Amino acid sequence: MTAPTDLIERPAAQQATIPIGGMTCAACVKRVEKAVGKLDGVVSASVNLATERATVSYQPQTVRLSAIKAAIEKAGYEALELERPDAVAAERERQARAIKMMWIRLALAAVCASPLLYVAMAPMLGGLPLPGWLQPMEHPLTYALVELGLVVPVVGLGHRFYSVGFKALFQTSPNMDSLIAIGTSAALIYSGYNTIQIASGQTMAVESLYYETAGVILTLIMLGKALEAVTKGRTSEAVRKLTGLAPKTACVVVDGVEREIPIEQVEVGDVIVVRPGAQVPVDGSVIGGHSAVDESMLTGESLPVDKQAGDPVYAASLNSTGTIQFRAEKIGRDTALARIIALVEEAQGSKAPIAQLADQVAGYFVPVVCAVAVVAGLIWGVASGGDIRFALTIFISVLVIACPCALGLATPTAIMVGTGQGAEHGILIKGGQALETAHQVDIVVLDKTGTITEGQPRVTDLVASPSLAQDQSPQLTSASDRSDPPVAEPSDELDESPRPSAAGDGTDSPLASLSPDQAELLAWAAAAERGSEHPLGQAIVAEATARGVVEPTVEWFESITGRGVEARCDGQTVLAGNRRLMEERSVDLAGLEPVADELAEAGKTPMLIARDSRLIGVVAVADVVKASSRAAVAALHAMGLEVAMVTGDHAKTAAHIARQVGLDRVLAEVLPQDKAAEVVKLQQAGHKVAMVGDGINDSPALVQADVGVAIGSGADVAIESADIVLMRSDLMDVPTAIALSKRTIRNIKQNLVWAFGYNVVGIPIAAGLLYAFGGPLLNPIFAAAAMSLSSVSVLTNALRLKRFKPPVPAIS
Helix, strand or coil, rough: CCCCHHCCCCCCCHHHEEEEECCCCHHHHHHHHHHHCCCCCCEEEEEEECEEEEEEEECCCCCCCCHHHHHHCCCCCCCCCCCCCHHHHHHHHHHHHHHHHEECCCCCHHHHCCCCCCHHHHHHHHCCCHHHHHCCCCHHHHHHHHHHHHHHHHHHHCCHHHHHHHHHHCCCCCHHHHHHHHHHHHHHHHHHHHHHHHHCHHHHHHCCCCCHHHHHHHHHHHHHHHHHHHHHHHCHHHHHHHHCCCCCCEEECCCCCEEEEEEEEEEECCEEEECCCCEEEEEEEEEEEEEEEEEHHHHCCCCEEECCCEEEECCCEEECCCCCCEEEEEEEHCHHHHHHHHHHHHHCCCCHHHHHHHHHHHHHHHHHHHHHHHHHHHHHHHHCCHHHHHHHHHHHHHHHHHHHHHHHHHHHHHHHHHHHHHHHEEECCCCCCHHHCCCCEEEEEEEHHHHEEEEEEEEEEEEEECCCCCCCCCCCCHHCCCCCCCCCCCCCEEEEECCCCCCCEEECCCCCCHHHHHHHHHHHHHHHHHHCCCCHHHHHHHHHHHHCCCCCCEEEEEEEEEEEEEEEEEEEEEEECCCCHHHCCCCEECCHHHHHHHHHHHHCCEEEECCCCCEEEEEEECEEEEECHHHHHHHHHHCEEEEECCCCCHHHHHHHHHHHCCCEEECCCCCCHHHHHHHHHHHHHCCCCEEEECCCHHHHHHHHHCEEECCCCCCCCHHCCEEECCCCCCHHHHHHHHHHHHHHHEEEEEEEEHHHHHHHHHHHCCCCHHCCCCCCCHHHHHHHHHHHHHHHHHHHHHHHHHHHCCCCCCCC
């Protein structure tokens, strides 16, 4: 039986990033996207002018990568290689050579254009001296031939404008080069015609030479392009800094002998030695030695991190004090550094929705400008009584002043600098979509465990029920809440020394001895939780292990999501979990409900323990609130944002945490699978939601939120699901990420306003609008200067983002 076609699994699309040489403006971007996008098998094609790269998603069974590159070449651009291991360094060298050649060509062009401009302007200004043999009215042919001789080298140095521009024009996809080629060619052809007229005896034609216009325009455009290349290079400094962090060699132990080998030759499983002051070459786990390692280049965390056997180390981190040995686990593109670089490069190559208008305009911009230039030239030609020289001035000015470059650079340059600044602050923003959406967020939802709190809970109270204790009235005491009135006699006291409460207002000290009832309660609770991966369960197990209590034998175990666990221990059924679990199993709380409530109100999580359907006690576990949580919430409030917390904890426990850090609303007793539903409710109420979490169970909510933010120390699934990744476990990075988004989007809007405004104002002026009302007429040379500086101004404005500083709230 043949499977239906709709059930046949389509092969997954592959993605390739191809560097492209020769693009100059937004029209080039549209041309490449169109050329690649029309190929069968290409799912999507996105070209970024600032990074000069195309990101192509394609079906390899239908179209080969070589065909995609061929389409780029056919469109008139150069498809460069990105497959070699040294591609990044090679690309940097290529760009450096290209910039150097730009400056050389500019210098040579200026050497010819400067005397050309002087020769052309001297007769007009009157006071500038010229040798007698170069006087235009006395020796017009010599004058014309000298100008021609000076302009030819400039045209030769700028030959690419003509080769690319006319090719694009003939293929009905004109770009900025086409505008320059048409405008300067018109000036050159008209001047050449007049030179022939002078040679044939029409000496007055010497007043209609435009050689200097073509030469100076080409030189100014070269200047603008050189400045643009240099400035554009500065926008990608963040990636260059990251790539420069990786060491070139590694000290590998082979047969007991240390050998230094190139980093490319390191294999997974190699044992590597790192001495003080040396960089860790690849990712791995320490197997010997002890040291403090500076990971600030990756996480932004300023303090070195202690490393000993079993701890992870990351490529590019700096070993500070001792010598360590570690086993290589991730190499090449799999290292944390390589993945960070890939994320930043992907983000810098992405497009934000705000750029859609510029992209749409770019497709029609150059043809419209050409049409405006022709119409304006014809109108002024008729209005001036057939003055071709005047009409040509208008025609050239319109073509030259138009700047599609600024439109193409307005968005990607700001995204490049913004995402680069984020990386330098330990914030990885995965794309322009996330960057734009983040500035629209009006409510931030924080997961509790591991996000607001440290995620390392500890047992604070053990309260045995009458079924275990001889005293019929259970007691609630602990070192963290000594000032609270006792509920019963002190026979159930857990600890006489200070203990950390959920507020983190205690010290970490050894536990005192337990009563027999408490030890038995802890033993049954730990046995039930032994198979649990939940932080609260692990805290109970850790406490029992530290105490050395003898646990019952576990026969089987089951985790009940959002409620607790069930286990069979020594032939008895044990439940450990929340009130909901006890109610579902019809367990009588036996007078411990007030105790559980009091624990919850103190910010602790009460874990109810039942054996064979009878409650035997309560184990309270508390987590410490991160030092930065209150400051982060205050910073978000200062930005006008509402802050909420979602947790599976008891409502009273959650309320206590909320009061500590100053939250606006609490979503408590939420099952893990229901976190995404809570986000949906907020979205349906009209909110733009940012969800911040670190666990696997946070992943659906991170995906559902308008912006998902993952704590970098969290689960890989959460990191993959998020739009923004915080490399540190510092909640202050959340307001920093949102503030950076707001600054970047504001910068993009400024760039777009300038790019559109410049063209909307400049083109009518070049077309003679002011002159029609008695104002000045724009000289094509000044039009070229304005065009050259317009794109540079957009780039310079984007670079202002480098001055971004994270928000620092004042906490009272």
